[in-house]
Amino acid sequence: MSNEKLREFIKTAMSKGLIGAVMAPTPTETSYTHALITSKRDVDKLVPIAPVMQWNGADMLRRITRLGDAPRKTLAILRPCEARTFKELVKFNQIKPDNIIVLVYDCPGTVHVRDYAKKKIELETLLDEMQSGKISDSVREACKICEYPVPVENVGDVGYGLFGTDDPVFFPLSEKGSEFLSALGITPGERDAEKWVRIHRENRAKWLENERITGGRKGIEDFLSSCLNCHNCKNMCPICFCKECFFEDRTIFEYNPDKYYDWADDKEGIRLPTDKVLFHLGRLVHMGTSCIGCGLCQQACPVDIPLYRLFGIVAHDLQKVFNYTPGITDDPPPVMDFREDELHEFEGLREGGE
Ligand code: SF4
Ligand code: SF4
Numbered sequence: 450m451s452n453e454k455l456r457e458f459i460k461t462a463m464s465k466g467l468i469g470a471v472m473a474p475t476p477t478e479t480s481y482t483h484a485l486i487t488s489k490r491d492v493d494k495l496v497p498i499a500p501v502m503q504w505n506g507a508d509m510l511r512r513i514t515r516l517g518d519a520p521r522k523t524l525a526i527l528r529p530c531e532a533r534t535f536k537e538l539v540k541f542n543q544i545k546p547d548n549i550i551v552l553v554y555d556c557p558g559t560v561h562v563r564d565y566a567k568k569k570i571e572l573e574t575l576l577d578e579m580q581s582g583k584i585s586d587s588v589r590e591a592c593k594i595c596e597y598p599v600p601v602e603n604v605g606d607v608g609y610g611l612f613g614t615d616d617p618v619f620f621p622l623s624e625k626g627s628e629f630l631s632a633l634g635i636t637p638g639e640r641d642a643e644k645w646v647r648i649h650r651e652n653r654a655k656w657l658e659n660e661r662i663t664g665g666r667k668g669i670e671d672f673l674s675s676c677l678n679c680h681n682c683k684n685m686c687p688i689c690f691c692k693e694c695f696f697e698d699r700t701i702f703e704y705n706p707d708k709y710y711d712w713a714d715d716k717e718g719i720r721l722p723t724d725k726v727l728f729h730l731g732r733l734v735h736m737g738t739s740c741i742g743c744g745l746c747q748q749a750c751p752v753d754i755p756l757y758r759l760f761g762i763v764a765h766d767l768q769k770v771f772n773y774t775p776g777i778t779d780d781p782p783p784v785m786d787f788r789e790d791e792l793h794e795f796e797g798l799r800e801g802g803e
């Protein structure tokens with residue numbers, strides 16, 4: 450029903466010449482991936498709301514528009530976390546947004562790709578649980594504690610409300626969205642999703658309190674001890690978009706042999722390889738203020754390290770320090786906005802908090 454109505458929406462927009470392309474998920478053998486379609490006859494190949502998020506859709510839009518505007522007006526159907534990523538990547542000049550209309554929907558959460566391949570948990574199950582006000586046990590950890598599981602004003606253009614209504618409603622999120630709906634002859638509808646947001650935020654508050662990694666450097670080393678250094682987490686992260694990554698240059702981590710023995714003497718032995726923890730800490734410093742909490746880093750980990758507990762919680766702390774909410778606020782990201790006169794309260798601090 451929710452997907453059916455969206456497909457009709459797309460077909461009407463295409464028939465009226467309001468859009469010339471759509472990007473949305475399409476099924477694969479065992480999962481869903483994003484597809485760009487340019488013809489009305491292909492709309493039925495799309496499952497705009499899918500139970501799995503294999504990629505972050507904003508990352509796909511980055512690939513499409515990095516070098517220039519979309520040549521045709523394109524409707525992108527995104528989850529709230531993807532829409533926040535979109536907004537963040539626009540700020541980083543990674544997406545050209547002018548010819549893109551973003552539709553965002555109330556998200557029931559998504560299942561881990563591996564769980565989906567094994568058990569095929571269907572969207573209807575997730576939607577039914579959402580309608581009964583219950584976050585599904587089947588969805589990913591990041592989804593259970595999602596801070597923004599519904600569309601937010603000025604994050605995207607058109608909202609698609611599913612929570613608490615039998616018949617999904619469209620409503621504008623921006624002026625562009627308002628004009629789009631009126632060109633389609635759609636009267637904006639209303640729904641109240643406050644409860645859906647509240648139960649996620651209550652979960653999140655407990656998670657922030659209980660899942661924090663303690664024990665300083667040793668605690669982080671233990672948490673990452675089974676890491677294979679494969680960098681899948683970085684490759685799936687939509688905010689890690691640098692073409693040349695510092696951590697992919699192996700020569701940077703080549704040390705004189707004496708160095709290893711000195712470290713081993715100092716630290717009562719060292720775990721190898723030594724660049725593993727540094728990779729994660731470096732990544733956190735580079736992108737932590739812009740982490741939008743999609744949890745795809747954790748989904749990508751082949752050894753099931755609950756990585757979002759490290760990234761999500763440190764990102765939360767960092768974002769608080771900079772008073773910055775990625776993908777929501779219009780301010781420039783802190784890494785693009787150097788201010789000489791700030792953070793003096795942290796000057797001179799060392800591990801142990803002297
Ligand atoms: S992180 Fe939030 S918005 Fe993203 S898929 Fe999960 S519930 Fe939906
Ligand atoms: S660090 Fe993880 S949760 Fe944060 S944006 Fe990257 S993939 Fe998403």
Ligand code: SF4
Pocket residue numbers: 675676677678679680681682683749750751752753754756
């Ligand atoms: S995906 Fe997992 S194993 Fe690979 S580098 Fe990241 S944390 Fe380590």
